[in-house]
Amino acid sequence: MIRSEETICAPATGVGGAIAVIRISGSQSLGICEKIFFPLDKSIKIIDQKGFTIVFGDIHYGDEIIDEVLVSVFRAPHSYTGENSVEISCHASPYIIKKILELLIIKGAISAKPGEFTQRAFMNGRIDLSQAEAVADIIASTTRSAHKIALNQMRGGFSSEICRLRSELLNFASLIELELDFGEEDVEFVDRKKLKIIITSIKELADRMTDSFLLGNVIKNGIPVVIVGKPNSGKSTLLNALLMEEKAIVSEIPGTTRDTIEDTIVIDGIEYRFIDTAGLHETTDVIETLGIKKTLEKISQASVILLIDEISDSAESINKRAKAIREMIRDSEKRLFILINKTDLASPELQPEIEEKINLEEKDTLLFISAKEKSGLDDLRLKLSDVVEKEKLSSDDVIITNIRHYESLLRVSESLGRVISGLENQIPEDLIAIDIRQAIHYLGEITGEITSDEILDNIFKNFCIGK
Secondary structure, eight states: OOOTTSOEEEEOSOSOSSEEEEEEESTTHHHHHHTTEEESSTTOOGGGOOTTEEEEEEEEETTEEEEEEEEEEEOTTSSSSSSOEEEEEEEOOHHHHHHHHHHHHHTTOEEOOTTHHHHHHHHTTSSOHHHHHHHHHHHHOOSHHHHHHHHHHHTTHHHHHHHHHHHHHHHHHHHHHHHHHTGGGTOOOSOHHHHHHHHHHHHHHHHHHHHTHHHHHHHHHOEEEEEEESTTSSHHHHHHHHHTSOOSOOOSSTTOOOSOEEEEEEETTEEEEEEEOOOOOOOOOHHHHHHHHHHHHHHHHOSEEEEEEETTSOHHHHHHHHHHHHHHHTTSOOEEEEEEEOGGGSOTTHHHHHHHHSOOOTTEEEEEOBTTTTBTHHHHHHHHHTTSOGGGTTSSOOOOOOHHHHHHHHHHHHHHHHHHHHHHTTOOHHHHHHHHHHHHHHHHHHHTSSOOHHHHHHHHTTSOTTO
């Protein structure tokens, strides 16, 4: 439920640091702040200040001074929310923050819900819904690539594309509606050939955006990389070497790793989520069996599988394990890396002989490494970096990272596909108009021109408080 008439307040900064910011927004924000804030210059009244003004003074609770603060004034519509807003910069003591919030609530404000400031920005037309979602993405971004995409979306790069497509469709829908109104007079307002060309180009753009979701989802959430192999092949040693810390327990005893261990690293601006798993082998041990079951689940969830074998293994056994993995990932875009480990224990002359006997398929990569000595890991990082199509990142193409946008664009494409089919098969204009209107509707859902309280609540409930 949207509480547009209330004045809301919340910390806008996280725990830690020396300074905290408390944000207040709503029609009464300046009046409420004036009741607890006393400027050093006693001639100044907060309620009379222009926007983009900063005032120094004290927060008082009766005769008690709570803190020296800076108060920033923002006037509607030139604020984050589009409402009159105040931001109090105070010292980051939990006691001070709590006391200031208590005072604001006593004087008439209420505590903000997660995402309520951004929701008000959307409701007041400061940003559209896709930009609002990008605010959460930019806060959550952990890599350069994720930050770049979220920032582009927050600044309206995605929205402008959607609005352009919607505008073109609205124009044609209006012309078709006119034809229906003048149907008895046999007046044609729309050139069917031109309409088909434009509808086809809009559909192709929608398809390109949906195709980008695979890359966008990887950039936003990281690339899941599962490390598999027989027990004691060096899986945990490899994980520790890649992370450059002792994350997993390493032991000469086979079966030490019985559960999955996960951590992340960033390679060339992309996050990779590495998952160390229990060794794949036949066992009657109940705990080991559960660990192997989890390993198989992680393979199904991963984008890249690192299969670790030892240089002392026979080519026959390596090929057998690789074939089993390929069967699991057949008909998918998953990549298989076959890593021949413990090269420090064998002569380099052995590598070409083994390489010649290993069966490789198109999407396979073969590397020789020593996880213990950390040799060959630079080549592994380079090959992992090549998994991502980085040329798309440097282009101006819009990249989709949000499942809601992806699903809406799929429906847009389906609707436009029916329009094209209808034009080719001389379908009546009223049926073509229905499909065009559906496409317009789905595009409107992305930017929030068409929405519902249920959709809004679902989007903003995952925001952090204060944003």
